[in-house]
Amino acid sequence: xxxxxxxxxxxxxxxxxxxxxxxxxIIIIVVSFTPTALITFPPQGFSLRWYVNIFAGNTKFIxxxxxxxxVGLLATILDVFLGVLGALSICRYNFKGKDILLxxxxxxxxxxxxxxxxxxLQVYSQIGGINxxxxxxxxxxxxxxxxxxxNTVSVLHVFNWTLEDAATSLGANPxxxxxxxxxxxxxxxxxxxxxxxxxxxxxxxALSSLLTSPRFVTLPIRIMNYMELTFDPTLAAISTLLxxxxxxIIVLMDKFVGLDMFMKN
Amino acid sequence: xxxxxxxxxxALPASLALLIFFIVPMVYILVKTIATNGFQDFxxxxxxxxxLDILWTTIRxxxxxxxxxxxxxxxxxxxxxxxxxxxxxxxIIIILFPFLVSAVVxxxxxxxxxxxxxxxxxxxxxxxxxxxxxxxxxxxxxxxVGMIHLLIPYMVxxxxxxxxxxxxxVEYAAYSLGANPxxxxxxVVFPLSTPGIISGCVLVFTMSMTSYxxxxxxxxxxxxxxxxxxxxxxxxxxxxxxxxxISYILLAVILVIQLLVTLSTANYMKRMGGGKxx
Numbered sequence: 001x002x003x004x005x006x007x008x009x010x011x012x013x014x015x016x017x018x019x020x021x022x023x024x025x026i027i028i029i030v031v032s033f034t035p036t037a038l039i040t041f042p043p044q045g046f047s048l049r050w051y052v053n054i055f056a057g058n059t060k061f062i063x064x065x066x067x068x069x070x071v072g073l074l075a076t077i078l079d080v081f082l083g084v085l086g087a088l089s090i091c092r093y094n095f096k097g098k099d100i101l102l103x104x105x106x107x108x109x110x111x112x113x114x115x116x117x118x119x120x121l122q123v124y125s126q127i128g129g130i131n132x133x134x135x136x137x138x139x140x141x142x143x144x145x146x147x148x149x150x151n152t153v154s155v156l157h158v159f160n161w162t163l164e165d166a167a168t169s170l171g172a173n174p175x176x177x178x179x180x181x182x183x184x185x186x187x188x189x190x191x192x193x194x195x196x197x198x199x200x201x202x203x204x205x206a207l208s209s210l211l212t213s214p215r216f217v218t219l220p221i222r223i224m225n226y227m228e229l230t231f232d233p234t235l236a237a238i239s240t241l242l243x244x245x246x247x248x249i250i251v252l253m254d255k256f257v258g259l260d261m262f263m264k265n
Numbered sequence: 266x267x268x269x270x271x272x273x274x275x276a277l278p279a280s281l282a283l284l285i286f287f288i289v290p291m292v293y294i295l296v297k298t299i300a301t302n303g304f305q306d307f308x309x310x311x312x313x314x315x316x317l318d319i320l321w322t323t324i325r326x327x328x329x330x331x332x333x334x335x336x337x338x339x340x341x342x343x344x345x346x347x348x349x350x351x352x353x354x355x356x357i358i359i360i361l362f363p364f365l366v367s368a369v370v371x372x373x374x375x376x377x378x379x380x381x382x383x384x385x386x387x388x389x390x391x392x393x394x395x396x397x398x399x400x401x402x403x404x405x406x407x408x409x410v411g412m413i414h415l416l417i418p419y420m421v422x423x424x425x426x427x428x429x430x431x432x433x434x435v436e437y438a439a440y441s442l443g444a445n446p447x448x449x450x451x452x453v454v455f456p457l458s459t460p461g462i463i464s465g466c467v468l469v470f471t472m473s474m475t476s477y478x479x480x481x482x483x484x485x486x487x488x489x490x491x492x493x494x495x496x497x498x499x500x501x502x503x504x505x506x507x508x509x510x511i512s513y514i515l516l517a518v519i520l521v522i523q524l525l526v527t528l529s530t531a532n533y534m535k536r537m538g539g540g541k542x543x
Binding site: 005006007009010011013014016017018020021022023024025027028031038039040041081082083085086088089090092093095101104105107108110111112113114115116117118119120121122123138141142145149196199202203205206209210220223224227231235236239242243246249250254259262263 | 369499
């Protein structure tokens with residue numbers, strides 16, 4: 001075959017890109033077991049002291065983790081409610097301005113999160129008295145909404161609405177139709193959107209770093225603050241745990257929703 | 266009209282949330298900035314070489330990162346679209362990782378590698394290629410490397426969708442009509458994949474224009490891009506007017522790019538004789 005060389009070239013580039021993408025992550029995992037404070041490669045021995053340090057030291061990573069989980073879960077649950085209803089209104093009914101409504105729902109994607117963070121910061125300082133968690137929660141709730149709307153719409157777009165009519169003609173009431181037909185069939189879109197939205201919130205930095213208050217700090221901000229003071233392998237240890245958690249999530253996603261749902265850009 | 270009312274009611278909660286917590290604040294602060302200081306903050310931005318330099322740095326870093334991501338991402342996506350081997354699954358998992366692993370963690374990996382006492386310097390010193398550690402961390406180079414690492418997956422995903430939809434038989438037809446691989450690429454594959462190239466480049470370019478974590482962690486305190494400058498104006502200079510100007514200028518740049526692309530792709534689709542789904 002004449003295109004053999006082209007394919008070989010592409011294959012080499014592809015493999016190099018994969019190595020480039022994975023290398024820093026593998027190195028983090030390896031150096032997290034290093035016994036010395038100075039990172040060397042390969043590590044001179046094996047130790048779990050940096051993992052112990054996550055829990056024992058005054059890193060406050062665990063309280064950061066709890067805060068991040070709280071904000072992420074709350075924002076995701078609320079947005080699943082808002083986003084799924086919004087997606088239904090766009091896909092279920094025909095009306096003028098459907099495209100405009102979809103653009104409206106996804107508009108936070110086009111706004112730099114740092115600009116939105118600055119705006120919220122100014123509004124908060126004018127209103128006053130908005131506590132730690134609400135400051136970040138409001139921001140996250142807005143910027144993750146597009147992911148849920150978009151993924152749900154992508155499923156409802158190819159939805160066979162006659163199924164709903166069939167259920168109704170068989171005697172189901174609207175609430176039964178919604179929970180037994182519509183929601184189960186839209187589930188892959190809702191679940192994949194919710195996972196993406198949660199992860200976005202969990203990893204979010206730009207917004208949180210401006211809106212954070214000493215009483216409520218999320219995990220990524222804790223890690224960045226720690227980094228500025230101490231650059232020891234505790235960072236590698238907490239990073240390794242986050243990488244492993246991501247691996248678990250990707251395996252679960254593959255099993256329950258299929259990775260295709262996450263590849264629609 | 267009952268159906269219309271139901272659609273309205275379903276759309277209401279999300280619409281209200283966006284209106285109250287997003288649209289109104291964005292407009293209100295813009296109006297307030299202009300009401301208190303006129304357009305002075307914006308004029309200052311465009312007349313001060315310091316700020317213009319930051320804007321130019323942001324554009325330069327974004328252009329380089331986008332270009333390299335396309336250069337490396339295209340062959341990768343092409344290989345992934347055509348291969349039937351089991352490697353494809355592994356590659357997809359590696360590509361999907363950016364959605365899952367925080368930018369802080371990924372930047373940390375590059376800090377470990379590129380630092381003065383970092384692993385690359387240790388290696389080069391150990392072999393004896395260099396006698397003094399190279400300064401790689403806290404430079405524009407480090408930011409670009411970290412940025413490409415973050416952005417390639419998005420580029421590959423955008424290209425993969427389009428390349429997978431090109432029938433390989435079209436390429437075989439070109440070969441059998443006497444085209445060489447280069448001609449086949451230039452006249453068949455490349456034109457058919459332009460929508461993916463455009464959407465990938467726009468996505469990656471805007472992400473890089475607005476990025477905060479990577480320039481902050483890999484660029485150091487003296488390296489400034491638009492997003493990091495917003496935070497610096499607020500936390501270090503206490504100049505809220507300047508922060509507002511930078512925020513809204515960045516927003517305007519992103520919106521103009523999106524608008525231009527939407528208009529030009531609509532045009533392109535029309536010329537190609539395709540409808541919405543072409």
